Amino acid sequence: MTFASPASLGEPVIPLSRAEIFFDGQYSMPRLHHPEGVAIGPDGALWCGNAEGDILRVDTGDRSIEKIASTGGFTLGIAFDGRGFAYVCDQRSASVWRLEIATRELTRLDAPGMRIPNYPVVDAHRNCLYVSDSFAAREAGPGVWRYDLITGQAGLWWSAPMTFANGMAISDDGNSLFVAETFARKVTRIAIGAHGEPSEATTFIDNLPGLPDGIAFDGQGTLFVACYEPSCILRVDKAGAVEVYAHDPSAELLCHPTNIAFAGSAIYTANLGRWHLTRIQSDTSAEPVVSEVQRVFAAGRSK
Helix, strand or coil: CCCCCHHHHCCCCCCHHHEEEEEECCCCCCCCCCCCCEEECCCCCEEEECCCCEEEEECCCCCCEEEEEECCCCEEEEEECCCCEEEEEECCCCEEEEEECCCCEEEEECCCCCCCEEEEEEECCCCEEEEEECCCCCCCECCEEEEECCCCCEEEEECCCECCEEEEEECCCCCEEEEEEHHHCEEEEEEECCCCCEEEEEEEECCCCCEEEEEEECCCCCEEEEEEECCEEEEECCCCCEEEEEECCCCCCCCCEEEEEEEEEEEEEEECCCCEEEEEEEEEEECCHHHHHHHHHHHHHHC
């Protein structure tokens, strides 16, 4: 198959001048090496990880960095439940770690059979956590796991083969889970049934002009896709039309971007190829994912 390239889609939507190095961790203490995961926490700070397994907090005001805890492995995706816990995927231990933010205590949540836990997503509607399993770089395999947020018990939720399941996001209505399949160059939509079961999977978009890694929705339901290679961010509307949103041919500001997170009009990206976090001033906006999670949980308590 011949894949499209960013150049074939025309000029990027926004100029690269709207991107900046938000935090340079090359010589910081603690240092920020090859960040993969990034997320906005309930405190409004930017949380990320590094190649040493650290869980780091970067203040979005004074841009100070603090080491909160460490898995001792390689920190991948991060998600918050808005009720005092963060969930972190760790490549070395092939586990998800639950961080109690107040005490900084880590608890390992094992799922026998999981190979590369990559990205976690909290489903506040169903009180569970989805975790993508990348399985292997060039070998398709299952899939998506699901953890009960009360008991911590896990099971394989989507067992069909996926081609390096990576970043994920829940639709605004809470009824679909979108999964980036990196080496298939596509994003798959898995419908969530009435009882929380996966009902069917369809291809939302394929033949992407890059290797999709992290994904996030803006407030209008438009999907943003960070591509590990080439270093760019794509924008996909609800009809599946793709355009290059931002592109860095020299891989300096955007250098193999992985996970992405909205905070208002700002898009934050981790850059696995370097040691910095990037902030892009977008032409759209979305509240942090944790804000919606908190709102759904609060609505459930009020019923």
